[in-house]
Structure formats: structure tokens, C-alpha cells
Amino acid sequence: MNRSPIPILKIKSTLITSVQTELQDETVDLFQQDILTRIEKTGARSLVIDISALDALDTYVARMLTSTGKMAKLMGARTVIVGMRPEVAATLVRMGFPLSYLETALSLEEGLSLVNQPIEGFSVDDGQQGD
Amino acid sequence: MRDAGHDSSQDAKESIRIVEEADIITARQRVRATAQELGFDSFAASAIITITSELARNIWVYAGRGEVVVERIDKGARKGIGLQFIDQGPGIVDLPKVLKGGLSRGGGLGLGLSGSKRLADEFDIDTQPGKGTHISVVKWKAR
Amino acid sequence: MRRDEIDQYMDILNFDEYELRSRLEFFEITDDDFRCLAGLRDFASKYTEEIVEKLYELILGHPETRTFFPDAETVERVKRKQTEYFMKLFRENIDLDYIRDRLRIGFVHEKIGMPPKWYLGAYRRYLQLITDRLIEEYRDRPDLAEQYVRSIEKIIFFEMAVSIDTYIAAHVETVTRHKEAIRELSTPVIKVHDRVLLLPVIGTVDTHRAQQIMETVLLEIVEEQAKVMIIDIAGVAVVDTRVADHLIRTTKAIRFLGAEAILTGISPNVARTVVQLGVDIGEIQTTNRLADGIELALHEIGKAITPKNQEKHLEKARQQERPGEKR
Structure with missing residues (x-):
């Protein structure tokens, strides 16, 4: 199976991921697949996506985020978007984009405390365990 | 007054061909670099990068191929970025509805075109069903 | 006005070689004009001081323009500068360094709050004074006198255009700074x-x-x-x-x-x-x-x-x- 180049970490029952670079549409689809598969495998109850590295967010990626949130919710996990930059928030609002099915928090730390996950005992799950 | 044939060194135009998906990223990076060079604030930069992304993707999704022309406008006190999105694709049939937003050709929310219009300072669209689409956008640097 | 400020204004006005040539062409200033102007240098040095004296009679005689010159010392200094300034009109070419030099005029006028109307009005008087002297000097050659007046007119209008442009650019810059100050004041978080x-x-x-x-x-x-x-x-x-x-x-x-x-x-x-x-x-x-x-x-x-x-x-x-x- 193809995997997206975006790593997904796991702390207790929370999946954490950070979108760092320019996303190609193909990567975006793989990323969504990856996340959902990991939720299924790990039984994660929450998903925190850090987008602080993005200086622009088009509707394609924004739509992927909201649909991921919606799908994760169907699977019983809540999704928190953290670290959205001011210019990105302004652009999305000006375009009239709704962020449904997503919660937001100012920082990763805030996002984690929102999902009741204090930072301790973090382990990097590299996703290598068998299918 | 300058004739059209003369390009002063400060006004540079660059054309990026859109033939595959990676070209959208190339266009976006070119626009980001130009916004930085001109000293755009982060809000204006984010707006013009997002416009590039939306409209270049539209070319790729609907027309398959086309061209993005990035023009650096540096007329003394007035600085900005001019963009042209040109394709010979199917064109847009119900333009007024698409521009209002909420009508999508590709199954999304249909905010790409209407949203880009809202983010731009100047927005012109010329489209003919079956012939193609030409969109011109200008984003000025805030004074 | 500092050198980098001048360069900044050159930039704002987009003043490069191309712009210079374009302007000279539009004002129809040719090599013949420069030959005329250069040839008039002796004539100019003979009359300029006297013309400046007459010009300041107008400026100091008007209640509003008088206020820009607080004392006799200032008047003397400005008259000297003015003489130098007028002498520089009689030249064999115009290059970018000369433009830089001229940019100061509009800039300084804007900074001291001298509106363009006084600047233009004073230039009108200068043109009249120098024309009178020329016609007088070349009364045997009215054709030559006419040619000289044309060349002088051209360069004066050229100069005025540069000054007015700088004027506007300086003004826009001031307004922009005020706007920024107001913006900061208007969103106090x-x-x-x-x-x-x-x-x-x-x-x-x-x-x-x-x-x-x-x-x-x-x-x-x-x-x-x-x-x-x-x-x-x-x-x-x-x-x-x-x-x-x-x-x-x-x-x-x-x-x-x-x-x-x-x-x-x-x-x-x-x-x-x-x-x-x-x-x-x-x-x-x-x-x-x-x-x-x-x-x-x-x-x-x-x-x-x-x-x-x-x-x-x-x-x-x-x-x-x-x-x-x-x-």
C-alpha cells in the first residue's frame, strides 16, 4: 500500500500529525487514507492535525481536512486542527469556507489538552507493525 | 508613456505551463517568491498564493492543460502581482452561478472561483463554452 | 534630503534612462535646444542675479509667500541658491544625476509646506523676466530670440514636471505615514x-x-x-x-x-x-x-x-x- 510522506505519531489514544510542506492532490488523498487506517488499527479516539507550517490553505486541502474530520467522527474520533496561522484563517473566512466537523486550538499543546491528553510518555509510532 | 514592446527591467513576466499536477506547486512557489520580493504582508501573500492554487488547479482539473502567467508589477509606489490563468478547456457554462459560489463543477463546495474573486483586488474572467477560459487577477501590495 | 531618499524618489517616479529619454522626447527637447541653452550661458550669467532680485520682489511682495522667508539672512541664502539653480538651466545635456539634483526642489518645497501654486507662479515671473531680457539682447535677430525663448520654455516646463512629480510623491508618502499612524491608533488591542x-x-x-x-x-x-x-x-x-x-x-x-x-x-x-x-x-x-x-x-x-x-x-x-x- 502506498503511504503518504506525512508521519503520523501516536500518544495514548491520540494521533498527532503535522502538515509541513506543499501538498500535492495525490499526497492529500493518501494522507486521508493513512489517517483513517490508523484510526481503525489503533482505535484512536482523537486526531490532532498541526497546520502551523502552512502559509496558505486552498479549498482543496481545507475540504480534505473537513472531510477527514467528518470521516473520523463517523469512526468515533474527534479531530482538532491546531496552529492555523492568522493569514490562513482570514483567507478561509474571506472565501466563505466553513470548517465543519473540526475543532480548533491555538497550539499543539492546547489541542492535546482539549482532547485530555497531557504531554507525557510520548512514543513515536512509526506505523511499522504488520497489517 | 511606454509602448507595449518595452519592458522595463522591474516588470517581469513569467509563464508556467500547467501540464501535470506538480506544475500547480511550481506556480504557487513562483507566486510566493514574487510576493516576498515585493514585500507583501502575510495576509496579502496568503491570499494570492491561495488564488494561484485554486485557479491553477481548475486548469488542471477541467482543461487538463494550460498556462499561468505571473507578472511582477512594480510601478514605483504601486506594487502588485498580476496573474493570468489561460486554458483551452470546456469553459464555464453558468458563470454567474459559479461566481456566486456554491455551484461546483467538480463535486466540491464550488468556492474556488468565487472565493478567488473575493480574495483578489481585480478580477476579470472571459470564458466561452467549448473554447476555454482566461482569468486575470491582480493583488496589490497594501500601502 | 539624503542620498538614499533621493534614490527612493527616483525609484518611486520610475526615473531611469528610459524614462528620461521618454520625457525629453515628449517635451521635444533636442540637441539643438541644448546647443541653444549652452550658448546662452554668458547671457545668463550677465542677467541672472538681476532677474533673481526682481523675482524676489514678487515673492517678498506677496503676503502669503513672504512668510516662507523669516529673515534677511534666509532671503540672501535663498537668492544665492536660486541664482545657481537658474544658471544650471543653461546646459548641454540632461542626465540622471541632474534629475537627482532637481528632485530636491519639489521635495524641499513639499517639506516646508510651500504649495505648488507659488512655485509655478514664481516660475511664470522668471520666464517673463528672462524672455524680456532675451528679446532686448537679440532685438536685431528676432528669429534667434524666438528660438532661444522656445528652448528655455522647454527646459523650464521639463523642470516643472519633475518638481511637481516629486511634490506629489513626497505628499503621497506623507499621507501614507499619517494613515499608518492612524491605523495603529485605531486598533488598540x-x-x-x-x-x-x-x-x-x-x-x-x-x-x-x-x-x-x-x-x-x-x-x-x-x-x-x-x-x-x-x-x-x-x-x-x-x-x-x-x-x-x-x-x-x-x-x-x-x-x-x-x-x-x-x-x-x-x-x-x-x-x-x-x-x-x-x-x-x-x-x-x-x-x-x-x-x-x-x-x-x-x-x-x-x-x-x-x-x-x-x-x-x-x-x-x-x-x-x-x-x-x-x-
Whole structure:
């Protein structure tokens, strides 16, 4: 199976991921697949996506985020978007984009405390365990 | 007054061909670099990068191929970025509805075109069903 | 005016070799004109001082222009400069260095608040004075005199165009600086408490200002990692659909960041407008009084304002619980 180049970490029952670079549409689809598969495998109850590295967010990626949130919710996990930059928030609002099915928090730390996950005992799950 | 044939060194135009998906990223990076060079604030930069992304993707999704022309406008006190999105694709049939937003050709929310219009300072669209689409956008640097 | 300032104005006016050639062409200044002007140098040095004297009779004779020259010393200095300036008109070419030199004129005039009308009016007098002298000097050769007057006219109009352009550029720059100062004053974000910010919006909110409010508010929230942003609109002159729409967009963007927005200062009129216009305010928390908004905000971050007498009660209660410490 193809995997997206975006790593997904796991702390207790929370999946954490950070979108760092320019996303190609193909990567975006793989990323969504990856996340959902990991939720299924790990039984994660929450998903925190850090987008602080993005200086622009088009509707394609924004739509992927909201649909991921919606799908994760169907699977019983809540999704928190953290670290959205001011210019990105302004652009999305000006375009009239709704962020449904997503919660937001100012920082990763805030996002984690929102999902009741204090930072301790973090382990990097590299996703290598068998299918 | 300058004739059209003369390009002063400060006004540079660059054309990026859109033939595959990676070209959208190339266009976006070119626009980001130009916004930085001109000293755009982060809000204006984010707006013009997002416009590039939306409209270049539209070319790729609907027309398959086309061209993005990035023009650096540096007329003394007035600085900005001019963009042209040109394709010979199917064109847009119900333009007024698409521009209002909420009508999508590709199954999304249909905010790409209407949203880009809202983010731009100047927005012109010329489209003919079956012939193609030409969109011109200008984003000025805030004074 | 510093060298880099001059370069900045050259840049603003887009003054390069191409621009220079383009202007010379439009003002129809040719090599013949430069030959004429260079050839008139002796004539000019003979009459310029006298012409400047006459010019200052006009300038110092007018009540409004006189005020720019506070004392005799200034007058003498300016006259000397003026003589130099006029002598430089009689030249065999114009290059960018010369333009740089000329940019100062408009710039200095703008800085001392001398309006262009006086500058143009004085130049009119100069043109008349020099024309009179030329016609007098070349009364045997009216054809030559005419040619010379043409060349002088051309270079004077050329100079005036450069000065006026600089004038405008300097003025625009001043206005821009004022605008920036006003912008900073008009969005004063106040830190009410750790992670609680307040923006009192006062005056008129147009599209431009609304955008600026949104940007400032979002930047401050991230900068301060604020949980709550209170926007007080009690001081907004008119709240119509557009303003309401802008405010709602701003609160949406605040939520996108992961912070809460509270709108305070909602007057009966505003409440009526919002409902009558059918503006959807969604889940935005609103209050009439700023004080209530602040209390709400503190609640949001797990703090509360306690009345002082209640504090006394609490203190008493604590003391009763620990009788051992009681004196």
C-alpha cells in the first residue's frame, strides 16, 4: 500500500500529525487514507492535525481536512486542527469556507489538552507493525 | 508613456505551463517568491498564493492543460502581482452561478472561483463554452 | 534630503534612462535646444542675479509667500541658491544625476509646506523676466530670440514636471505615514488578563478598516496565545448589515484559530438591526455591557471576579476553619 510522506505519531489514544510542506492532490488523498487506517488499527479516539507550517490553505486541502474530520467522527474520533496561522484563517473566512466537523486550538499543546491528553510518555509510532 | 514592446527591467513576466499536477506547486512557489520580493504582508501573500492554487488547479482539473502567467508589477509606489490563468478547456457554462459560489463543477463546495474573486483586488474572467477560459487577477501590495 | 531618499524618489517616479529619454522626447527637447541653452550661458550669467532680485520682489511682495522667508539672512541664502539653480538651466545635456539634483526642489518645497501654486507662479515671473531680457539682447535677430525663448520654455516646463512629480510623491508618502499612524491608533488591542484581549472599536467601520481589524485581531491572538478576544462595538457609529457581516466574519476567523470571540456593546438599536436584517449571528457570545463580556471571558479561562465583601466572608470562613491560627 502506498503511504503518504506525512508521519503520523501516536500518544495514548491520540494521533498527532503535522502538515509541513506543499501538498500535492495525490499526497492529500493518501494522507486521508493513512489517517483513517490508523484510526481503525489503533482505535484512536482523537486526531490532532498541526497546520502551523502552512502559509496558505486552498479549498482543496481545507475540504480534505473537513472531510477527514467528518470521516473520523463517523469512526468515533474527534479531530482538532491546531496552529492555523492568522493569514490562513482570514483567507478561509474571506472565501466563505466553513470548517465543519473540526475543532480548533491555538497550539499543539492546547489541542492535546482539549482532547485530555497531557504531554507525557510520548512514543513515536512509526506505523511499522504488520497489517 | 511606454509602448507595449518595452519592458522595463522591474516588470517581469513569467509563464508556467500547467501540464501535470506538480506544475500547480511550481506556480504557487513562483507566486510566493514574487510576493516576498515585493514585500507583501502575510495576509496579502496568503491570499494570492491561495488564488494561484485554486485557479491553477481548475486548469488542471477541467482543461487538463494550460498556462499561468505571473507578472511582477512594480510601478514605483504601486506594487502588485498580476496573474493570468489561460486554458483551452470546456469553459464555464453558468458563470454567474459559479461566481456566486456554491455551484461546483467538480463535486466540491464550488468556492474556488468565487472565493478567488473575493480574495483578489481585480478580477476579470472571459470564458466561452467549448473554447476555454482566461482569468486575470491582480493583488496589490497594501500601502 | 539624503542620498538614499533621493534614490527612493527616483525609484518611486520610475526615473531611469528610459524614462528620461521618454520625457525629453515628449517635451521635444533636442540637441539643438541644448546647443541653444549652452550658448546662452554668458547671457545668463550677465542677467541672472538681476532677474533673481526682481523675482524676489514678487515673492517678498506677496503676503502669503513672504512668510516662507523669516529673515534677511534666509532671503540672501535663498537668492544665492536660486541664482545657481537658474544658471544650471543653461546646459548641454540632461542626465540622471541632474534629475537627482532637481528632485530636491519639489521635495524641499513639499517639506516646508510651500504649495505648488507659488512655485509655478514664481516660475511664470522668471520666464517673463528672462524672455524680456532675451528679446532686448537679440532685438536685431528676432528669429534667434524666438528660438532661444522656445528652448528655455522647454527646459523650464521639463523642470516643472519633475518638481511637481516629486511634490506629489513626497505628499503621497506623507499621507501614507499619517494613515499608518492612524491605523495603529485605531486598533488598540488591550490585554485585559492573561490570554484575554479586548479591542474597542470606535468610529466608522468601512471595508478597509474591517479588514484591518480582522488582521490585527488575528495576529494579536496568535502573538499572545489568547483564549478569548472581546470586541466592544459600543463606540461604532453605525452598525448596518455590512458592518455586522464583517464582525461575524472576524469572529469566525477567531474560532478558526481556536480562540473564542465575545461581542460586547450590543445596544438595543444594534440588537434590533441584527434581528430585523436577519443577520445570522450563529454561536457568537454577545453582551450589552463590556463588564459582562469581561466576566464571561474570565469564566472562559477559569477565573472569576469575586465581590470584595464575599472575599471577607471567605477569609472569615477560612479563619474559623483554622482556629489554631486565630489570635
